[in-house]
Amino acid sequence: MIYFDNSSTTKPLQEVAESFQTVSEQYYGNTSSAHQFGLDAEKLLRKSSQQAGQLLGVGEDEIIFTSGGTEGNNLAIKGVALAYQNRGKHVITTAIEHPSVLESVRSLEALGFEVTVLPVGESGVLDVDAVSDALREDTILVSVMHVNNELGTIQPIKAIGQLLKNRAHTFFHVDMVQSFGKIDLSLNDCSVDLATISGHKIHGIKGTGLLFARKGIRLFPLFHGGGQQNDRRSGTENLGGIVSLVKAMRVMTEQKMHHPDHFRNLNHLMRIELESMDHVIINTMNDQADHILNFSIPHFKPEVVLHALEKRNIFVSTKSACASKKEEESPVLKAIGLPRNRTTSSIRVSFSYQNTEGEVELFTRALKKVIQELNKVMG
Amino acid sequence: MKEPIYLDHAATTPMHEEVIDAVSTCMRETFGNPSSIHQYGRQSRRLLDEARRTLANSIHAKEKDVYFTSGGTEADNLAVIGTALANRDKGNHIITSKVEHHAVLHAAEYLETIGFDVTYLPVDENGIVDVSTVASHLRDDTILVSVMMVNNEVGAIQPIREIGQLLNEHQAYFHTDAVQAYGLLPIDVTDLMVDLLTVSAHKINGPKGVGFLYSQPAVSVQPHLFGGSQERLKRPGTEALPLIKGMEKAVSLFKNDLAKEYEAYRTLFLDQLNTLGVKYSINGNLENASPAIVNLSFDGMNVESLLMNFDLEGIAASSGSACTAGSIESSHVLSAMYEQNDERLNSAIRFSFGLANNEGQIKEAAKRIANVISRLQ
Numbered sequence: 001m002i003y004f005d006n007s008s009t010t011k012p013l014q015e016v017a018e019s020f021q022t023v024s025e026q027y028y029g030n031t032s033s034a035h036q037f038g039l040d041a042e043k044l045l046r047k048s049s050q051q052a053g054q055l056l057g058v059g060e061d062e063i064i065f066t067s068g069g070t071e072g073n074n075l076a077i078k079g080v081a082l083a084y085q086n087r088g089k090h091v092i093t094t095a096i097e098h099p100s101v102l103e104s105v106r107s108l109e110a111l112g113f114e115v116t117v118l119p120v121g122e123s124g125v126l127d128v129d130a131v132s133d134a135l136r137e138d139t140i141l142v143s144v145m146h147v148n149n150e151l152g153t154i155q156p157i158k159a160i161g162q163l164l165k166n167r168a169h170t171f172f173h174v175d176m177v178q179s180f181g182k183i184d185l186s187l188n189d190c191s192v193d194l195a196t197i198s199g200h201k202i203h204g205i206k207g208t209g210l211l212f213a214r215k216g217i218r219l220f221p222l223f224h225g226g227g228q229q230n231d232r233r234s235g236t237e238n239l240g241g242i243v244s245l246v247k248a249m250r251v252m253t254e255q256k257m258h259h260p261d262h263f264r265n266l267n268h269l270m271r272i273e274l275e276s277m278d279h280v281i282i283n284t285m286n287d288q289a290d291h292i293l294n295f296s297i298p299h300f301k302p303e304v305v306l307h308a309l310e311k312r313n314i315f316v317s318t319k320s321a322c323a324s325k326k327e328e329e330s331p332v333l334k335a336i337g338l339p340r341n342r343t344t345s346s347i348r349v350s351f352s353y354q355n356t357e358g359e360v361e362l363f364t365r366a367l368k369k370v371i372q373e374l375n376k377v378m379g
Numbered sequence: 380m381k382e383p384i385y386l387d388h389a390a391t392t393p394m395h396e397e398v399i400d401a402v403s404t405c406m407r408e409t410f411g412n413p414s415s416i417h418q419y420g421r422q423s424r425r426l427l428d429e430a431r432r433t434l435a436n437s438i439h440a441k442e443k444d445v446y447f448t449s450g451g452t453e454a455d456n457l458a459v460i461g462t463a464l465a466n467r468d469k470g471n472h473i474i475t476s477k478v479e480h481h482a483v484l485h486a487a488e489y490l491e492t493i494g495f496d497v498t499y500l501p502v503d504e505n506g507i508v509d510v511s512t513v514a515s516h517l518r519d520d521t522i523l524v525s526v527m528m529v530n531n532e533v534g535a536i537q538p539i540r541e542i543g544q545l546l547n548e549h550q551a552y553f554h555t556d557a558v559q560a561y562g563l564l565p566i567d568v569t570d571l572m573v574d575l576l577t578v579s580a581h582k583i584n585g586p587k588g589v590g591f592l593y594s595q596p597a598v599s600v601q602p603h604l605f606g607g608s609q610e611r612l613k614r615p616g617t618e619a620l621p622l623i624k625g626m627e628k629a630v631s632l633f634k635n636d637l638a639k640e641y642e643a644y645r646t647l648f649l650d651q652l653n654t655l656g657v658k659y660s661i662n663g664n665l666e667n668a669s670p671a672i673v674n675l676s677f678d679g680m681n682v683e684s685l686l687m688n689f690d691l692e693g694i695a696a697s698s699g700s701a702c703t704a705g706s707i708e709s710s711h712v713l714s715a716m717y718e719q720n721d722e723r724l725n726s727a728i729r730f731s732f733g734l735a736n737n738e739g740q741i742k743e744a745a746k747r748i749a750n751v752i753s754r755l756q
Contacts, residue, residue: 012410020403021402035387068449068616070606070607071616103615205622224456224486224489227481234485235452238586238588240586240587
């Protein structure tokens with residue numbers, strides 16, 4: 001089996017599964033309980049916050065554990081918008097954000113917020129000047145993803161951070177779901193105020209994630225209730241999930257350190273092969289995130305290609321799983337101005353640290369055959 | 380050190396070993412994103428549908444009316460705030476009770492801050508809402524009534540079916556937080572005439588971080604989270620399949636005689652305390668309460684020192700809802716049941732029974748409690 005769909009979801013690591021199991025067996029107390037079972041659980045929660053903070057270079061009190069990327073993005077956006085709406089009601093984001101950012105931002109419009117959705121142009125990379133031009137006196141939030149989930153483009157987070165650094169009333173949120181453990185991002189150097197991470201994209205468990213929120217930032221809570229996590233996220237903490245998330249973060253960080261060229265090598269190899277294929281056009285520009293490679297095979301239905309590869313035990317995706325059913329065109333490819341024959345025929349390959357160069361070779365060989373066969377069928 | 384005895388199952392329960400296995404197996408074998416169109420995605424989707432069916436069956440509902448959430452708090456918030464916001468054109472009034480879980484109470488208080496009119500119903504000295512008070516507060520512009528099925532602090536069972544009947548002819552939707560009832564009391568959403576119902580997995584020996592909201596098709600609910608099109612747009616986000624499979628397993632382990640088993644623990648516990656001459660009074664009444672929860676006040680004692688000493692003796696009990704913990708403030712539930720200066724408010728401890736217990740432990744617990752009480756006297 002060759003699994004090249006790691007941007008949709010990843011297989012939990014054995015260490016992650018074991019962490020979950022151990023915590024579930026040994027630390028079942030409610031972290032809010034005042035007795036020993038609760039105190040033990042609370043201690044472990046605290047340790048998890050510390051470790052997550054260390055891995056991100058931030059403080060333990062700046063970590064909020066969530067149920068995943070969608071909640072993290074919603075909490076960052078709605079949390080800031082509702083807490084600071086008296087300062088201003090303008091929010092900036094980009095046209096290629098994940099739906100959990102775009103839809104959250106759009107939901108603010110119903111509450112009287114003004115939203116600027118910046119285009120990204122053909123490169124898929126946001127122009128920092130465009131952010132600068134869009135900034136207003138009443139802009140309270142800028143939300144830009146680090147790595148795009150469909151295309152793999154890397155956004156200029158550091159430059160945007162610099163731009164916003166001296167604006168005390170404009171917070172900067174970065175959706176790091178696709179980049180954590182793969183592409184470096186220093187939250188401090190880039191002056192990021194809020195950042196979202198999802199567990200299941202880094203070999204953790206579905207239903208886990210965290211939001212980094214810089215100290216001092218008020219967040220209007222999404223959920224009201226027991227006031228857990230310093231009143232920012234009510235609900236009994238999923239301790240097993242939290243410990244396993246931090247474990248996944250640690251393993252990813254180590255992998256990155258030990259195999260800094262892993263994704264580059266896979267990407268390079270695949271690019272060379274794809275470039276040599278007649279019917280294939282690569283959509284992801286050079287020098288973007290190496291773990292995501294998007295290409296189109298115009299005139300072929302991507303689902304047909306996907307299923308033909310699947311018969312050969314190779315798994316890729318056509319576009320973001322979260323957008324799979326809605327429309328035919330990839331909204332991201334459309335946003336960078338690609339013609340319809342490419343926006344409707346895209347295939348996304350996304351790598352993990354477990355993938356190998358051998359798998360890339362097998363994949364390209366299989367893809368060539370699939371294209372040949374489909375060409376024959378189509379006559 | 381003495382073997383710790385866990386008598387706080389209403390705060391959270393240990394995961395059943397078969398549940399841990401189910402979660403682990405799912406992680407190992409079925410990791411696809413249910414929204415992916417390839418085989419890994421389809422397999423995950425199949426398991427997800429299967430779980431949804433099991434959970435729907437457990438409350439006699441239809442599969443498509445079950446929406447997975449990250450737990451009871453999220454489901455309560457979605458039910459209360461989501462329903463209020465989506466039905467504002469029909470009215471501005473919401474009814475709930477003074478003894479709800481904070482996930483409902485604080486959601487209702489939030490609604491007040493944005494202009495909704497909320498009535499918090501009183502309860503009798505057993506912690507029970509009288510149907511006639513619901514009737515008398517019901518207005519033409521009432522759009523939602525939220526009353527829990529079993530109270531988490533004293534175990535009081537609320538007259539859900541009667542309230543459901545009362546509301547049958549009224550526009551108001553009826554939500555019940557069934558977190559403490561699920562698995563112990565029979566739940567049939569049609570029979571109870573509830574429109575929305577909250578369940579949490581970690582109170583039934585399932586995993587933390589997962590639960591569901593039942594919402595019948597005619598209820599419009601404004602989603603709380605925005606994003607992908609999962610859960611028919613009511614709750615976006617990649618479904619937490621391993622946790623959901625764990626919850627499904629926990630439900631498949633429900634036994635008909637579970638309530639009887641816990642009732643036997645409760646009876647044994649109180650008998651032992653009586654035999655050992657411990658003076659206590661019961662908050663609430665046992666006849667109309669969850670068999671898994673008993674809330675006792677110990678004459679002349681003080682909650683903090685009781686809890687501390689119980690903990691030293693290895694008895695894990697609670698002063699009320701774990702979710703108000705950190706600070707030991709007097710329980711909003713008991714405050715609603717009693718007069719302001721009632722002695723019982725200062726010495727109330729909740730004991731709740733479950734999977735972690737056996738008969739021997741219950742006896743041992745009573746013995747240790749008797750020791751603590753006599754020492755403190």
